[in-house]
Amino acid sequence: MSDKEMKIPLATGAPDDTQKGIRGVVVPRAEFASTAKVLKAEGWRLIAEWAVDERAAARSFGVYSAYNKGQEYILVKIEVPEADPTFPTLTKKFTASYRFERQIQSLMGLTPVGHPDPRPWIKHEDWPADAYPLRKDFDAGKSLPRVEGEYGWFRAEGEGIFEIAVGPVHAGIIEPGHFRFQAVGEDIINLETRFGYVHKGIEKRFEEMDYAGAARLAGRVSGDTTIAHALAYCRAVEAASACAVPKRAHWIRALLLELERIANHLGDIGAICNDTAFTFMLYQCAILRERVLRATRDVFGHRLAMDRVVPGGVTHDVNAAHAALIRKELDAIASEFERLIRIYEDNPSLEDRLYSTGILKPETAKEIGAVGIVGRASGQRLDARVQEIFPPYDMLVPKLTVLTSGDVHARAWVRIEEVRDSMRLVNAILDTMPEGMIKTDCPAPPSGAAGFATVEGWRGEIVYWVRFGENGSIERCAIRDPSSVCWLSIEQAIKGNIVPDFPLCNKSFNQSYSGHDL
Amino acid sequence: MLRILHQIFRTGVVTEELPPAEAHEVELSGRRLEEEVRKRFGKSLTIRFVDSGSCNACELELQAVNNPFYDSERFGIHFTASPRFADMLLVTGPVSRNMEIALRRTYDAMPTPKLVVGLGDCSVDGGIFGKSYASLGGIDSVVPVDAWIRGCPPTPSAILNGILKAVSTK
Numbered sequence: 001m002s003d004k005e006m007k008i009p010l011a012t013g014a015p016d017d018t019q020k021g022i023r024g025v026v027v028p029r030a031e032f033a034s035t036a037k038v039l040k041a042e043g044w045r046l047i048a049e050w051a052v053d054e055r056a057a058a059r060s061f062g063v064y065s066a067y068n069k070g071q072e073y074i075l076v077k078i079e080v081p082e083a084d085p086t087f088p089t090l091t092k093k094f095t096a097s098y099r100f101e102r103q104i105q106s107l108m109g110l111t112p113v114g115h116p117d118p119r120p121w122i123k124h125e126d127w128p129a130d131a132y133p134l135r136k137d138f139d140a141g142k143s144l145p146r147v148e149g150e151y152g153w154f155r156a157e158g159e160g161i162f163e164i165a166v167g168p169v170h171a172g173i174i175e176p177g178h179f180r181f182q183a184v185g186e187d188i189i190n191l192e193t194r195f196g197y198v199h200k201g202i203e204k205r206f207e208e209m210d211y212a213g214a215a216r217l218a219g220r221v222s223g224d225t226t227i228a229h230a231l232a233y234c235r236a237v238e239a240a241s242a243c244a245v246p247k248r249a250h251w252i253r254a255l256l257l258e259l260e261r262i263a264n265h266l267g268d269i270g271a272i273c274n275d276t277a278f279t280f281m282l283y284q285c286a287i288l289r290e291r292v293l294r295a296t297r298d299v300f301g302h303r304l305a306m307d308r309v310v311p312g313g314v315t316h317d318v319n320a321a322h323a324a325l326i327r328k329e330l331d332a333i334a335s336e337f338e339r340l341i342r343i344y345e346d347n348p349s350l351e352d353r354l355y356s357t358g359i360l361k362p363e364t365a366k367e368i369g370a371v372g373i374v375g376r377a378s379g380q381r382l383d384a385r386v387q388e389i390f391p392p393y394d395m396l397v398p399k400l401t402v403l404t405s406g407d408v409h410a411r412a413w414v415r416i417e418e419v420r421d422s423m424r425l426v427n428a429i430l431d432t433m434p435e436g437m438i439k440t441d442c443p444a445p446p447s448g449a450a451g452f453a454t455v456e457g458w459r460g461e462i463v464y465w466v467r468f469g470e471n472g473s474i475e476r477c478a479i480r481d482p483s484s485v486c487w488l489s490i491e492q493a494i495k496g497n498i499v500p501d502f503p504l505c506n507k508s509f510n511q512s513y514s515g516h517d518l
Numbered sequence: 519m520l521r522i523l524h525q526i527f528r529t530g531v532v533t534e535e536l537p538p539a540e541a542h543e544v545e546l547s548g549r550r551l552e553e554e555v556r557k558r559f560g561k562s563l564t565i566r567f568v569d570s571g572s573c574n575a576c577e578l579e580l581q582a583v584n585n586p587f588y589d590s591e592r593f594g595i596h597f598t599a600s601p602r603f604a605d606m607l608l609v610t611g612p613v614s615r616n617m618e619i620a621l622r623r624t625y626d627a628m629p630t631p632k633l634v635v636g637l638g639d640c641s642v643d644g645g646i647f648g649k650s651y652a653s654l655g656g657i658d659s660v661v662p663v664d665a666w667i668r669g670c671p672p673t674p675s676a677i678l679n680g681i682l683k684a685v686s687t688k
Contacts (some may be wrong), residue, residue, distance in 0.1 A: 028519050124616050140650045144615070171599035173581050175569050176617060196572045197616045201652035217646055221577025223671065267578075280522055286585035287532060293582075303673065304575060343521050346599055514573045517616075 017386035022239075022452045023247075024075040032078045032339040036065065042231040044069040045369055047454075047485075048463045049090065049100035050478035051108040053136045055082050061110055063087050064478070065097075069388050075452065075465075080110055080281075089115040096369030096485050097403075107134045107203075110190045111447070116453065122196040122517060125149030133204050134476075140204045154192050156182035161189070161327075164499065167198045175513035177443040186498040191491050199517040206466075206477035211237050211444055214474055215310050218464075222481055222515030223304065227260045228457025229515075230309040233477075235390070236464040237311045238442060240451030246437040255429045256296075256305050256314070258422040259326075261458040265415040266337075268510050270439070272412050273344070274354040275504040288333045295329040298322075313439030320473050323430045330423050341416055350444050354409040358505030360493040362404055368488045372460015374509055378406035384456035396428050407491070408508040418458075444472030459512065460486065481515030533589045539679035545555060545666045546683070550568040559605050559633065559685040562594040566604035566628065570621045570657060571647070572611030575671040576638040580610070582674040588639075601627035607661065610637045611642035625661045635684050636666040637677065642677070645670065 027035050036046065045066040052062040055510030061080040066073065080087050090097040101112040102121035109132035120127070126146040129353035132138055161184055168176035176197040182190045202221055206214055218233030219226040231253055238245055271283025293303040299322040300308050308315050318326075346352060360370065375382050381402050385393045401409040401417035405496040445451065450467035460482030490509050494502060546578035569577060583590040590596070598604050601624050625634070636657045639645040641660055657663060667680030 049591050127615075131651070138651075142651060143654070167629070168617065169568055169624055172607055173577050173597060175572070175577065176620065197620070198569065198611070198614055199616055199652050200571050200612055201650045202647070204650065204652075205647060220573040220646055220670075223573035224578055226575065248575050267581075271532045280526070283586050284525065284529065286582070287529065287587070290582060290585050290587050304578070304671070306575070306670065339521070339525055341630045343525065346521065512574060 022073050022075060022190055024077060024342075026077045026079065029078045029080060029087060032063070032065070032076070033090055033093065035076050036090045036093040039069075040069050042069070044074070046090060046094035046096050046514060047073075047369070047371075047461065048465070048478070048480040049097050049104065050103045050175075050465065050480075051080075051110055051134070052467065052476045053108065053134065053479075054079075056136060061085060061108065063104065063110065064465065064467070065090060068387060068454075071389070073388070073452065085109060086111045086113050088113055091115055094369065095367050095488070099484065099488065104398050106132075109135060116361065116497055119152055122199050124196055126149045133201060138204075140201065140208070151194070153180060154190065154287075158184075158188055160184050177513050181499060181502070182500055186499055186500065188494055188502070191494045191502075193487060193491060195487070196517050198514045202518040203385055203477055203479060209474060211241075211466075211468060211474060212311055212442070212471040214477070216307055218445075218479075219306050219309070220329065221479060221518065222483070222512040223306075223458040224264055224512065225260065225459060225462070225481070226304050226306045227256045227309060228462050229479075229481075230307070231257065231414075232453050232455040232457075232462045232464040233466065234309055234311045235453035235455065236451035236466045237445060238451070239453060240445035240449040240468055241311075241443050241467065243312055243440065243442040245313055246440055247391060248317075248436040249438045249440075251429055251433040252314045252318055252438060253309055253492075254390075254392050254396075255426060256300070256308060257455070257457070258425045258429070259292060259296055260305070262330075262419055262426070263289050263296070264458040265419045266292065268507070269344075269412055269415055269419075271510070272354070272408065272504065272507050273350060275507050276350060278347070278350055279343065281340065282329050284336070288336060291333055296328055299356065310439070310442075312442030313437070315439070317438045318430075318433070320398055327430060329378060330426060334423055337419060342513070344416075351409075353501075353504065354412060355407055357408045357501055358493045358497055358508060360406040360489050362406060364492050365406065365489065368492065369485045370489050371485060372401075372456070372482045373411060373414050373418070373458075374482075374489055374511075375460065376400065376402050377410035379404040379491075384397075384454045384461040387461075388454045391427060392432070395432070396425055398425065398471045408504060411508040435514060444468070447471075457482065459483065472516045479515075479518060481512055483511035483513075485518040487511050529586075532586045533592065534587055535677055536556060536588070536678055537670060539676065539683065543668055543672065543676040544680040544683050545668060546664065562606050562683070563606055563685055564596060564598045565606045565608050565681070566598055566601045566624060567608045568610075568621055568624050570609050570611045570617040571614035572659075573639060574637065576610035576640075579671045579674050580637065580677060583677050585674075588674045588678060589679075593678070593682060595678075595681060601625075604628050604631065604632070606633040606635060606680070606681070608635050608637055609641055609657045609661070612640045612649075613657055613660050615652050615654065618654060618660055621657070621660050633665075633684055634663045634683060636663050636685070637675050637680075639668055639670045642666050642668065666686075674686045
């Protein structure tokens with residue numbers, strides 16, 4: 001991220017000097033929403049919103065909103081006095097803030113004034129209402145009592161309308177969450193999701209760790225995206241401590257990132273077809289995915305390459321034999337993959353189930369701030385690899401596949417094209433990777449410094465903002481997995497579909513529960 | 519259709535012999551189950567899986583035991599949607615506060631005799647997430663456990679070995 005001055009009309013205020021490598025401004029609390037309005041009119045999108053407890057130093061809380069436009073990012077901060085813990089909601093400008101702000105209210109205890117939905121989020125109804133885990137005076141080690149409470153579900157009434165409740169425990173080997181449908185016959189008229197089941201206090205846990213050790217935790221925010229999460233965290237640390245990562249390390253990180261993308265997309269393509277009972281594709285794709293994981297294990301010593309990205313670089317180098325092994329595997333996988341895609345394209349029963357199912361319209365996708373594969377399948381030309389560029393993406397430009405039909409097929413097809421493109425990138429990385437060190441010592445970030453980073457994981461843009469305390473301790477780590485915004489899309493895309501198509505639609509989004517619940 | 523058949527024949531059988539378990543991967547809790555029970559489950563085991571708070575890496579590797587390389591079905595192992603049909607409860611993750619009740623209810627809904635296996639380091643003691651306001655730590659804080667399969671995440675072969683060891687008659 002360059003430090004160049006950005007023209008941001010009206011988003012002016014005191015410069016926030018704690019931000020490293022990114023423009024930050026502090027605006028008066030009353031101007032929080034009007035700033036958002038101006039930024040929206042200028043074409044910026046809200047990517048995240050989070051709160052910080054600064055009462056010890058300033059007798060106030062901080063609420064941050066982060067925006068992106070093209071290759072520029074800006075943080076807008078307001079200060080919220082302890083005596084009046086409220087702030088103006090951004091929901092009227094950006095739908096994405098709907099859950100961000102419910103989360104801020106539930107976990108930090110700051111009330112978004114004018115927010116249409118006061119119900120808690122993440123915190124279930126049996127939590128004490130005044131327990132705010134992200135506040136500094138909250139004792140994280142203490143278990144909380146269960147209290148009586150009720151969640152105000154949306155209701156639909158009328159002749160023939162009935163409800164189907166699914167979860168938290170689901171039929172397959174997947175994560176827990178609750179889906180509540182109102183349906184007439186087989187037609188879904190509304191879906192309400194509720195999550196938080198796998199909330200295990202990750203953001204609070206970060207505050208008990210130091211900057212180096214916490215890379216392990218970042219790698220377990222969402223296990224299927226371990227590389228991208230660890231990388232986003234490490235880039236935030238490196239921004240705050242002004243650590244110059246060796247060039248070769250960047251390239252190996254990109255190699256890992258693309259291998260992770262290939263493995264997950266292969267799994268998803270098979271699983272989407274499986275939900276139309278086309279099990280052939282599931283098993284064929286599972287074979288290809290397994291081969292990627294084994295190649296990863298042979299080179300990096302772990303099937304998912306957990307803990308291989310660390311502050312300052314990476315832990316494992318890639319020698320000539322490794323490069324040959326990856327090339328050979330990918331070549332074999334690529335030819336099998338192309339055979340499978342011909343079968344995919346040829347199959348009328350797949351076409352019947354995947355096309356025009358679960359449509360997320362481009363305008364809806366834009367409205368809710370959808371990113372990554374979900375956004376690109378619905379016309380959003382967004383990819384953190386071209387927004388926050390680090391080597392080798394300055395030389396090896398990813399090809400963005402952007403479709404506008406927004407149906408299950410589009411989400412599958414974006415993945416198919418990305419498997420092809422990531423294979424091209426991996427080969428190009430292996431061809432042109434510079435020699436040199438793979439790791440440098442990353443010093444502890446100075447106390448009070450904050451780092452911000454975004455990385456395009458296989459699902460989409462991951463956002464980290466980390467502020468540090470004394471001796472490399474972590475004061476606050478705010479995480480926004482792409483799931484935090486993209487989960488909103490399933491409720492929109494499912495309307496008008498039939499109940500039996502829900503698993504198929506859901507699989508085509510395949511958002512993370514753990515990355516959302518934290 | 520011909521393409522599909524052609525691809526199936528081209529692929530052939532990729533299923534591999536299961537390598538023996540590494541000593542550190544599987545840990546039996548010592549809770550005694552009757553020999554007869556283990557014998558009965560030995561050839562046909564139905565598993566109800568519950569994620570009680572994992573990061574989803576264990577789920578990926580558990581899905582992989584169904585892939586053609588590991589083919590868990592050849593050991594008579596299959597996964598069921600209903601706890602009523604399950605012989606074994608397989609649990610990943612620490613137990614989050616928000617999943618405690620669902621986990622206990624799933625266990626209660628299973629017919630006896632029932633086996634419980636914890637999958638992954640978090641299921642032992644909460645792993646990296648530890649114990650906190652949101653995490654109760656290991657799964658034995660909620661349900662009795664017969665065996666743990668260690669790893670972060672355990673490999674598919676470690677998972678299969680662990681499941682088989684938990685039901686083997688020694």
